[in-house]
Amino acid sequence: MARTVSSKQTANSKQLNLRICHLYPELMDTYGDKGNIIAIQKRCEWRGIKTTVTPISIGDSLSTSHFDFDLFFFGGGQDKAQEVVGKDLQTKAKVLKQAIENNAVLLSICGGYQLLQNYFKTLDSVEIKGIGLFDAHTQGSTQRMIGNLLIEALVNYSTESSKLVGFENHSGKTFLSSKLQPLGSVVKGFGNNGEDQTEGAVYKNAFGCYLHGSLLPKNPQFADYLISKALERKYGTIKLEPLDDFIEWQAHKAAINKIRS
Amino acid sequence: MDLQLSLAILVGKTIGLINKLTGSGATAAPGLYALKIDPNLIKKLSGKIEFGNVVISGTNGKTTTTRLTSHILPAKYKIIHNRQGSNLLRGIASTLIKNTSIGGKINGNLGLWEVDEATLPQALENLNPNKIVLLNLFRDQLDRYGEIDSVRKKWQTSLSKLQRGATLILNADDPGIAYLAKDFKGKTVCFGVEDKKLDLPQTANVADIHNCLNCGSKLVYSTVLSSHMGHYSCTNCGLKRPNVQVGASHLKFNPDFSTSFDLSINNYQLQTTHFPLPGLYNAYNVLAASALCDNLQTDHTRINQRLTDFQSAFGRFQTIEVGTNKKVTIFLIKNPTGANEVLRILSLKSNLSVLVALNDNFADGTDVSWIWDTDWEILTPKIKHLAVCGTRCWDMATRLKYADFKLSKNNVYEDINYSLQNSVESLSENETLIILPTYTAMLEIQKSLNKIGGVKWHEQ
Numbered sequence: 001m002a003r004t005v006s007s008k009q010t011a012n013s014k015q016l017n018l019r020i021c022h023l024y025p026e027l028m029d030t031y032g033d034k035g036n037i038i039a040i041q042k043r044c045e046w047r048g049i050k051t052t053v054t055p056i057s058i059g060d061s062l063s064t065s066h067f068d069f070d071l072f073f074f075g076g077g078q079d080k081a082q083e084v085v086g087k088d089l090q091t092k093a094k095v096l097k098q099a100i101e102n103n104a105v106l107l108s109i110c111g112g113y114q115l116l117q118n119y120f121k122t123l124d125s126v127e128i129k130g131i132g133l134f135d136a137h138t139q140g141s142t143q144r145m146i147g148n149l150l151i152e153a154l155v156n157y158s159t160e161s162s163k164l165v166g167f168e169n170h171s172g173k174t175f176l177s178s179k180l181q182p183l184g185s186v187v188k189g190f191g192n193n194g195e196d197q198t199e200g201a202v203y204k205n206a207f208g209c210y211l212h213g214s215l216l217p218k219n220p221q222f223a224d225y226l227i228s229k230a231l232e233r234k235y236g237t238i239k240l241e242p243l244d245d246f247i248e249w250q251a252h253k254a255a256i257n258k259i260r261s
Numbered sequence: 262m263d264l265q266l267s268l269a270i271l272v273g274k275t276i277g278l279i280n281k282l283t284g285s286g287a288t289a290a291p292g293l294y295a296l297k298i299d300p301n302l303i304k305k306l307s308g309k310i311e312f313g314n315v316v317i318s319g320t321n322g323k324t325t326t327t328r329l330t331s332h333i334l335p336a337k338y339k340i341i342h343n344r345q346g347s348n349l350l351r352g353i354a355s356t357l358i359k360n361t362s363i364g365g366k367i368n369g370n371l372g373l374w375e376v377d378e379a380t381l382p383q384a385l386e387n388l389n390p391n392k393i394v395l396l397n398l399f400r401d402q403l404d405r406y407g408e409i410d411s412v413r414k415k416w417q418t419s420l421s422k423l424q425r426g427a428t429l430i431l432n433a434d435d436p437g438i439a440y441l442a443k444d445f446k447g448k449t450v451c452f453g454v455e456d457k458k459l460d461l462p463q464t465a466n467v468a469d470i471h472n473c474l475n476c477g478s479k480l481v482y483s484t485v486l487s488s489h490m491g492h493y494s495c496t497n498c499g500l501k502r503p504n505v506q507v508g509a510s511h512l513k514f515n516p517d518f519s520t521s522f523d524l525s526i527n528n529y530q531l532q533t534t535h536f537p538l539p540g541l542y543n544a545y546n547v548l549a550a551s552a553l554c555d556n557l558q559t560d561h562t563r564i565n566q567r568l569t570d571f572q573s574a575f576g577r578f579q580t581i582e583v584g585t586n587k588k589v590t591i592f593l594i595k596n597p598t599g600a601n602e603v604l605r606i607l608s609l610k611s612n613l614s615v616l617v618a619l620n621d622n623f624a625d626g627t628d629v630s631w632i633w634d635t636d637w638e639i640l641t642p643k644i645k646h647l648a649v650c651g652t653r654c655w656d657m658a659t660r661l662k663y664a665d666f667k668l669s670k671n672n673v674y675e676d677i678n679y680s681l682q683n684s685v686e687s688l689s690e691n692e693t694l695i696i697l698p699t700y701t702a703m704l705e706i707q708k709s710l711n712k713i714g715g716v717k718w719h720e721q
Binding site: 026027029030031032033034035038039042078079080081084146147148167169212213214217218246247248250251253254255258 | 403409467469662670
């Protein structure tokens with residue numbers, strides 16, 4: 001049976017706790033992706049759900065005790081940072097992939113998304129190894145894909161909107177293997193590669209995409225989906241208490257109108 | 262006689278005249294067309310300037326530093342300055358044409374150029390300056406400029422091609438700027454803030470540099486002043502913040518948005534310097550301008566005196582009376598580091614009435630993600646009345662909601678003019694409205710304030 005989580009209930013039920021891991025926060029933080037962490041924290045706080053955010057960066061060990069992270073976030077960074085992070089990520093690959101197999105939730109954006117794939121091949125054919133969480137690869141290109149990006153999500157996260165909206169800024173073109181499910185199809189913008197109309201990738205509860213903006217604040221349905229999936233591992237099916245998202249939906253719609261104008 | 266150049270000047274001047282007659286504000290147009298006729302126009306004209314050319318660039322503070330310099334320099338300098346802020350090549354060309362006679366004679370003896378970060382390499386090649394001031398490099402409009410690492414690499418390459426006689430004036434506290442001395446053949450002068458601690462609240466850090474530019478190891482900071490600016494050293498190769506020739510200590514940020522500090526130039530301690538500009542970012546502008554003016558043989562007493570009566574450019578902190586006994590103060594915000602510095606200063610106050618105007622036009626940057634890298638949270642307890650406007654007002658409203666501002670939908674309007682009038686109306690007597698606009702929003706606010714009336718703008 002689904003449980004509705006509200007701040008009022010926490011007095012007599014055990015307080016729910018969401019453990020967030022922010023991967024390489026100081027290096028992969030170029031495009032305002034921090035807003036995603038803020039959105040998750042605030043949307044939990046408003047429902048009386050406790051959150052903790054643990055930064056994990058270069059040289060930190062992601063040991064097996066970290067299996068209890070419910071949600072991982074991995075943002076975008078500059079090319080140079082991406083090289084350093086790519087190397088270090090290899091030491092954490094096993095634990096991170098296992099956490100995903102155990103249904104932990106992960107949201108990765110741009111540079112983070114690319115490093116979780118099989119490899120990134122730069123324009124001068126240097127291959128940066130990924131960790132193969134997503135069966136996909138990225139190829140450097142001379143085309144900078146910049147602008148507002150609107151996609152139709154393949155899974156409907158709420159009745160309010162079936163769309164996700166953000167801002168993309170990348171030159172790498174990502175190609176998914178035939179088995180990997182994209183996050184959505186491009187309505188306007190470039191998405192994964194500007195060629196096949198796909199955007200992002202989904203493997204179990206791990207998501208990758210090119211949507212900055214920040215993504216979660218103005219796509220509150222997706223934020224809540226990630227939160228409930230992350231809580232579900234520990235607490236069973238969760239029905240989150242609805243919030244007044246008037247302002248968020250206005251931002252969502254304004255961004256869509258901007259793209260369509 | 263150079264026919265190509267003469268024709269270019271003539272065409273530029275004609276377009277300038279038409280602009281003037283039609284009241285057009287297209288200040289870059291004369292330069293744009295003149296450069297098509299003679300692509301070497303800037304090289305040819307700027308090369309004739311008696312005391313040569315000075316170039317000022319960086320993410321934040323170009324306009325203020327250039328204006329400070331022109332305000333401080335003694336009368337012997339007849340300055341040619343792209344005052345209107347058109348800081349691309351075409352703007353430089355327009356300014357040169359305006360100050361050149363049809364016969365090619367230059368009216369002025371020093372070129373003072375504010376240059377866009379992306380244009381700096383071309384500007385250096387064309388102007389061949391003898392002084393270059395580099396202020397800072399932060400993430401800014403990534404949709405337009407790309408990554409700051411690649412901007413810096415281009416700067417470094419073009420600086421290495423400059424003549425040996427040139428002087429490079431660098432911000433010692435920004436490791437990415439100080440590092441530019443490396444391949445430069447001429448003389449280097451550094452400026453910086455000597456204080457170990459500032460009397461300002463901390464903001465969430467949005468540093469763009471974490472690792473040594475020389476060897477890639479981790480940089481450690483004994484003092485973080487703002488973003489990646491501070492007192493740093495490399496844990497591996499020994500690179501560290503260079504000693505400064507022009508330094509500020511005992512910084513004091515006053516409640517009336519003025520600032521004072523002890524300025525020292527070449528180990529010579531001046532009297533306490535006081536200037537009517539707020540915040541750490543303006544302290545750096547003052548340091549940069551002082552270093553440059555000293556390098557242009559300006560008397561130290563004059564530097565100190567002229568700093569006290571400076572008036573800033575439109576929007577870069579300016580207070581204007583609106584109606585009776587009401588005021589507005591405008592702080593341009595355009596990137597996280599600059600905006601954070603503004604918020605740090607504002608958070609020293611309380612009971613603020615604030616209007617934020619967020620546009621996403623090309624000149625603002627079409628990506629509004631940066632508002633999530635900006636620490637609005639430090640302002641939350643200080644605000645009495647808040648309104649939001651601009652093309653992306655709902656993105657801004659969302660950001661502020663997540664910083665725990667209680668925002669009603671009646672305080673969010675796309676229409677800047679309407680929102681501004683509302684905010685001014687809701688002011689009590691003797692109250693000041695703080696306006697935080699992006700660039701094109703600032704231009705709209707200027708127009709609106711003209712409409713409200715009674716407002717006289719300083720000649721830009």
